[in-house]
Amino acid sequence: MANLIAILAGVLCLFMGVVVISAKNPMHAVIALVANFVGLGVLFLLLHAEFLAVIEVIVYAGAVMVLFLFVVALLMAGTRAPQESRGKNLPGQVPLALAVTGVFAALVVFALAVRTVLVAPPPSTTDFGSITNFGRALFTTYLLPFELTALVLLAAVIGVVFLARER
Amino acid sequence: MALTVGIDIGKALLVIIFLQAAFGYLTLIERKLLGRFQLRPGPNRAGPFGLLQPLADGVKLLFKEEIIPAGVDRFVFLIAPMLSLLGALMAFAVIPFGSPVHIFGRLVPLQIAGPSLSLLYVFAVASLGVYGIVLGGWSSQNKYGLLGGLRSSAQIISYELAMGLSVIGVLLAAGSADLNQIVSAQTREWFVFPQIVGFIVYFICAIAETNRAPFDLPEAEQELVAGYHTEYTGMKFAMFFMAEYINMITVSALATTLFLGGWHGPAILPSYLWFLIKVAIFLFVFVWLRATLPRLRYDRLMAFGWKVLLPVALLNAIGTAAWVALVHP
Numbered sequence: 001m002a003n004l005i006a007i008l009a010g011v012l013c014l015f016m017g018v019v020v021i022s023a024k025n026p027m028h029a030v031i032a033l034v035a036n037f038v039g040l041g042v043l044f045l046l047l048h049a050e051f052l053a054v055i056e057v058i059v060y061a062g063a064v065m066v067l068f069l070f071v072v073a074l075l076m077a078g079t080r081a082p083q084e085s086r087g088k089n090l091p092g093q094v095p096l097a098l099a100v101t102g103v104f105a106a107l108v109v110f111a112l113a114v115r116t117v118l119v120a121p122p123p124s125t126t127d128f129g130s131i132t133n134f135g136r137a138l139f140t141t142y143l144l145p146f147e148l149t150a151l152v153l154l155a156a157v158i159g160v161v162f163l164a165r166e167r
Numbered sequence: 168m169a170l171t172v173g174i175d176i177g178k179a180l181l182v183i184i185f186l187q188a189a190f191g192y193l194t195l196i197e198r199k200l201l202g203r204f205q206l207r208p209g210p211n212r213a214g215p216f217g218l219l220q221p222l223a224d225g226v227k228l229l230f231k232e233e234i235i236p237a238g239v240d241r242f243v244f245l246i247a248p249m250l251s252l253l254g255a256l257m258a259f260a261v262i263p264f265g266s267p268v269h270i271f272g273r274l275v276p277l278q279i280a281g282p283s284l285s286l287l288y289v290f291a292v293a294s295l296g297v298y299g300i301v302l303g304g305w306s307s308q309n310k311y312g313l314l315g316g317l318r319s320s321a322q323i324i325s326y327e328l329a330m331g332l333s334v335i336g337v338l339l340a341a342g343s344a345d346l347n348q349i350v351s352a353q354t355r356e357w358f359v360f361p362q363i364v365g366f367i368v369y370f371i372c373a374i375a376e377t378n379r380a381p382f383d384l385p386e387a388e389q390e391l392v393a394g395y396h397t398e399y400t401g402m403k404f405a406m407f408f409m410a411e412y413i414n415m416i417t418v419s420a421l422a423t424t425l426f427l428g429g430w431h432g433p434a435i436l437p438s439y440l441w442f443l444i445k446v447a448i449f450l451f452v453f454v455w456l457r458a459t460l461p462r463l464r465y466d467r468l469m470a471f472g473w474k475v476l477l478p479v480a481l482l483n484a485i486g487t488a489a490w491v492a493l494v495h496p
Binding site for chain 1: 240243282283284287288290291294295297298301302304305306313316317320321323324327331344
């Protein structure tokens with residue numbers, strides 16, 4: 001049962017990821033990205049990372065993507081959805097895409113071949129991703145990266161306030 | 168196994184059917200109460216005391232012509248009302264609406280599912296419901312719809328933040344994000360007394376989240392016609408309507424669970440009736456406020472959310488954290 005859900009969620013994520021980069025209409029790309037985040041949340045749940053799953057949906061699907069929608073809707077207001085963009089490739093687009101795809105395919109084959117090494121052992125307890133364990137790890141083991149991230153975010157907040165005040 | 172699954176499906180169906188019926192009669196009660204507030208009788212033609220009015224409205228909406236305006240994004244246009252209703256219905260899945268009962272000789276909790284992070288689940292699902300409004304407004308290719316949708320997304324994001332902070336006090340006091348444990352932590356004392364600040368902030372945010380008066384800016388008739396659902400007809404309009412009312416019931420049920428002791432009450436009535444009574448009180452206050460207060464101006468609404476509610480909720484969370492750490496072991 002859990003395997004079936006994992007496969008369904010994985011297929012959903014992959015399909016929506018492809019839609020994100022192939023959709024002509026930016027609005028459809030945003031919607032696909034939201035569906036992708038929901039699928040990722042399901043995958044986190046299956047890994048017993050409950051808190052991370054819920055936060056993923058609240059923050060990314062629920063808040064960040066709404067801001068994306070906001071921007072896209074305002075920028076597209078009054079314009080028709082773009083229909084054609086075929087035939088205008090970037091310079092060197094095809095060889096570059098093939099090279100990146102080749103590297104990625106090699107990585108996947110390598111990962112499948114040495115699966116026993118790469119797969120992390122399953123969490124021993126089911127409360128592995130509970131709020132308590134998550135908070136404890138964040139404020140003891142990973143305190144320094146956590147505080148550094150907070151500092152970066154604070155710098156961004158101050159930057160926004162500074163830029164907005166000049167107007 | 169089969170019996171457990173059967174009971175779960177039965178509970179889910181029961182809750183969904185009950186919510187649909189509650190939606191119908193909530194519209195009638197609202198119109199009746201508004202009528203009384205304005206010294207008129209309200210709807211009283213369909214059936215005794217107008218009791219068949221919701222049925223008449225439902226039949227009317229079902230048989231209305233479904234119009235899809237030219238030039239709309241069909242897929243997004245059709246999926247938007249469904250997303251809206253989906254968010255409203257899914258949130259109810261984790262709310263405990265009564266003490267466990269015995270069915271077929273086994274103890275069945277009156278709650279569809281009880282994950283350990285049920286409080287956060289409600290917020291996650293509620294935050295997805297906003298897509299229905301934004302996408303509905305955007306896809307109808309109508310400037311009133313677009314502006315209504317954008318206003319609503321800005322409003323909901325702003326108030327969601329304060330709402331999330333306001334319940335952190337409850338989470339800290341109960342020591343759990345599981346709604347069942349939050350209810351059982353209130354056996355002796357309801358959280359509305361120690362968490363009065365959190366309760367007030369929560370309730371104001373709940374009104375803004377459900378787009379109800381005096382925060383119903385997304386559908387300000389004078390400026391935006393009907394806002395995001397201007398172009399919707401028939402059952403698709405009804406789904407937006409249903410989502411708004413079911414959201415009202417959900418935020419009331421969550422307020423009851425978090426602050427008013429959930430289904431706890433003196434044993435003279437069954438627990439689910441106590442739950443219903445408490446939710447009904449909140450719903451009455453929703454209608455009362457709509458009949459009493461004029462609509463806020465948009466910039467004041469945003470300023471109120473960010474400059475008043477958010478700091479107050481933050482202070483409340485910090486204060487509760489200090490209290491839990493210092494006084495309460």
